[in-house]
Amino acid sequence: METGYGPLNGIRVADFTHVMAGPSCTMMLADMGADVVKIERVPFEADDARNASDPYWINGVSATYMIVNRNKRSLPLDLKSPEGAAIAKRLAESADVLVENYRPGVLDRLGLGYEDLKKTNPGIVYAAVSGFGRSGPYGHRGGYDLMAQGMAGILSVTGEGPGRPPVKPGVPLSDITAGILLAMGICAALRHKEKTGEGQMVDTSLFEAAIVQTYWHSAMSFATGATPVPLGSGHPLSAPYQAIRTKDGHVTISAGGWMWTKLCEMVGPELEHDPRFDTNEKRLENVKELEEELGNRMSARTTEAWLADFEAAGMTAGPLNTIPQMHADPQAIAREMVVTQQHPEAGEVKVLGLPVKFSQTPGGPRKPASTYGENTRAILGELGYSDGEIDGFVAKGVTATGR
Numbered sequence: 001m002e003t004g005y006g007p008l009n010g011i012r013v014a015d016f017t018h019v020m021a022g023p024s025c026t027m028m029l030a031d032m033g034a035d036v037v038k039i040e041r042v043p044f045e046a047d048d049a050r051n052a053s054d055p056y057w058i059n060g061v062s063a064t065y066m067i068v069n070r071n072k073r074s075l076p077l078d079l080k081s082p083e084g085a086a087i088a089k090r091l092a093e094s095a096d097v098l099v100e101n102y103r104p105g106v107l108d109r110l111g112l113g114y115e116d117l118k119k120t121n122p123g124i125v126y127a128a129v130s131g132f133g134r135s136g137p138y139g140h141r142g143g144y145d146l147m148a149q150g151m152a153g154i155l156s157v158t159g160e161g162p163g164r165p166p167v168k169p170g171v172p173l174s175d176i177t178a179g180i181l182l183a184m185g186i187c188a189a190l191r192h193k194e195k196t197g198e199g200q201m202v203d204t205s206l207f208e209a210a211i212v213q214t215y216w217h218s219a220m221s222f223a224t225g226a227t228p229v230p231l232g233s234g235h236p237l238s239a240p241y242q243a244i245r246t247k248d249g250h251v252t253i254s255a256g257g258w259m260w261t262k263l264c265e266m267v268g269p270e271l272e273h274d275p276r277f278d279t280n281e282k283r284l285e286n287v288k289e290l291e292e293e294l295g296n297r298m299s300a301r302t303t304e305a306w307l308a309d310f311e312a313a314g315m316t317a318g319p320l321n322t323i324p325q326m327h328a329d330p331q332a333i334a335r336e337m338v339v340t341q342q343h344p345e346a347g348e349v350k351v352l353g354l355p356v357k358f359s360q361t362p363g364g365p366r367k368p369a370s371t372y373g374e375n376t377r378a379i380l381g382e383l384g385y386s387d388g389e390i391d392g393f394v395a396k397g398v399t400a401t402g403r
Contacts, residue, residue, distance in 0.1 A: 005033055005361070005362065005363070005366070006031065006032035006033025006034075006358065006361050006362065006363030006364075007032050007033060007358055007361040007363065008029055008032040008033040008034040008187075008190075008363075009033035009034075009361070010033075010035075011029070011033070011034040011035065011096045011097065011190065012034070012035045012037070012094060012095045012096050012097070013026060013029050013030070013034045013035065013036040013037065013095060013096065013097040013098070013099060014037055014039070014088075014091050014092050014095040014097070014098045014099070015036050015037060015038040015039060015072060015099050016039050016088075016098065016099065016100035016101075016102065016107065016112070017038075017099055017100060017101045017129075018048060018049040018101065019048075019049065019101070019175075020068065020145075020172055020175040020176070020179070021101055021129045021174075021175040021176070021178040021179045021182075021206060021209075022099055022100065022101035022129055022179065022182075023049070023068040023069055023179070024068055024175065024176055024178075024179030024180070025099055025127070025129065025178075025179040025180070025182040025183045025186070026038070026072065026099050027068045027069065027070065027071065027072070027179075028179065028180070028183040028354070029097070029099075029183055029186065030070070030071035030072050031070075031071055031354040031363045031364055031365065032354070032356075032358075032363040033361070033363055034097070035073070036071065036072040036073065037072070037073050037075050037091060037095075037375075037379055038069060038072040038073065038074055038075065038370075039075055039076075039077050039079070039088060039091075040074055040075065040076045040077070040372065040373075041076065041077075041078075042076045042077060042078040042084070042397060042398070042399060042400055043397070043400065044076070044372050044373075044400065044403045047076075047372070049065055049069075050062050050065045050372065051065075058343075058346040058347070058349055059345060059346045059347055060345065060346070061343065061345050061346035063346075063349070065369060066343065066346065066349055066351065066368060066369040067351050067352065069369040069370075070341065070351055070365045070366075070367065070368050070369050071365060071366055071367055072369065072370060073370055073374075073375035073378070073379060074370035074371065074372055074373055074374050074375050074376070075091070075373075075375060075376055075379045075380075075399070076372060076373050076376065076399050076400040077398065077399055078397060078398050078399070079110055079112075080110075081396075081397075081398050083393060083396065083398040084398045084399070085110050085111060085112070087380070087383070087385075087393070087398070087399070088110070088112055089111060089112060089117075090383050090384075091379075091383060092112060092117050092121065092124065093117070093120050093121045094121075094382075094383065095121070095124065096123070096124070096125060096190065096193075097124070097125045097126075097127060097186055097190070098112075098117065098124060098125070098126050098127065099127045099128075099129075099182070099186070100112075100127075100128050101128065101129045101130060102130075103130065103140075103142050104128075104130055104134055104139060104140060105140075114126040114128075114201050118199060121199070122197075122198070122199055123193055123197055123198065123199040124199040125186055125189040125190060125193060125199050125200060125202060126199065126200070126201050126202065127182055127185065127186050127189075127201075127202040127203075128201070128202070128203050128204075129178050129179070129182050129203075129204050129205065129206070130142075130143070130203075130205050130206075131143020131144070131147065131148065131205060131206050131207065132205050132206075132207045133203055133204065133205035133207065133208060134201075134203045135203075138207070143205070143206055143207065144206070145172045145173065145174045145175045145206060146168060147206075148174040148205075148206035148207045148209065148210040149168060149169070149173060149174055149210050150166075151207060151210070152174070152207060152210030152211045152213070152214060153214055153217070153228075154169070154173065154174075154210055154213060154214065155167065155168060156227075156228070156229075156230070157214075157217055157228045157229065157230055157231070158230060159230040159232070160230060160232050161229070161230050161231070161232060162229045162230060164230065167230075173209075173210065173213060174206040174207070174209040174210040174213075175206065175209075177209035177210070177212065177213060178204055178205065178206050178208075178209035181204045181208070181209055181212070182202065182204050185202040185204060186202055188202075189202050216236070217236075220236060231287075233252070234287055234291075235254075236284075237284075238254070238256045238280060238284075239256075239280060239283035239284045239287045239290060240253055240254070240255050240260075240263070240283065240287075240290055240291070240294060241253070241254045241255075241256070242287075242291060243320055244291065244294045244295050244298050245295040245298065245299050246298050246299055246301060246302060246303045246306055247299055247300060247301055247302045247303075248302045248303055249302075249303045249319070249320055250303070250319075250320040251298070251303050251306050251307060251310075251317055251318070251319060251320065252317060252318045252319075252320060253310070253315070253316070253317045254316045254317075255315065256280060259315050259316070260272070260280075260283075262313050262315060263315070266309060266310075266313070267294060267297045267298055268293070268297050271293060271294075274293075276289060276290070277290055277293075303319050303320075304319075307319060327350070335353070335357075336353040336354075336364060337352055337353040337355065338350055338351075338352065338353065339351050339352070339353045339364065339365045341365060341367070341368040342368065343368040343369065344368075344371060345371055346368075349368065351365055351368075353365060371402070372400065372402060372403050373399070373400040373401045373402045373403075374402075376390070376394075376399055376400065376401045377390055377401060380393070380399070
């Protein structure tokens, strides 16, 4: 059994996940030191996690696969074969945690559901993420990030303004959030297991992950009965709190309270007592006019020049980075959020780091994503299979030791 150096050192995770939400969860567990054994499909060509319609390749290796599967070990299995299902069950019986994101019922039919596994491994933490969860009228449905965001109301408050077409955030918000929530739930369940010896089922969904992103807007709706609407880059309770154009781009600013006075001193003293803007309430009512007035003044100078002045004045502001600009940001680099790894097939690759820092048990990317079947023999050996048995499994197509 391979262990890492983070706070989950010594925890074994059987990873039956694919695409984004589940792999994001198990990546975080691996980054925190867990030994994550990732089950992959046989044959290699059938594995959608590695190669299904992925247009982003680095020397023939999927970039999207590598970025959420580092620190894991690869075990290809044909789960539809009796031998493959038996191997998977032996792995699950040796694991502290099993994580899966199949449609509800799929692993149950293979004898790998929670009710079956807890009979032989009562301490297992069985964690599942799906479109809508394991209960309720939608529990049987599949679902994707787009559906979850639409049903949770996120698309109704994202975009340029009322009456405009719906706009999806450019990131898979509910997928990643669901992965984080599931990892949090697993850690809490492991704490309970440590105290009592009891395992349990941990269940979350993309729908719930999207709903928790609406705390602010839900509070407004609960309080007033009103329906929140899109505000562009603005804020429902404070103005200016948005992106303002500059000579060469945009700068994001938050200027409430004393910072409104300071902003006016810097961009136009007459704005402070303009009857359209002299209170926060009026600025919210006239936010489009405010944005235009600020943009007319701030477009005379570059983003870099404005940011230097804002920082000197103690104001909160930031650039509107592209993704590559974020990768090069000195703060992102200093916090080890962009990490370079050497992959045996892809060569030098970059991945994103662990966003939680531990003073005593540091975690993060230790090794790149495994090549397909790279760890098959080691894992099966740990599970008690002989070299001859492993050779037989490979010959029958139950598992694989490479492409």
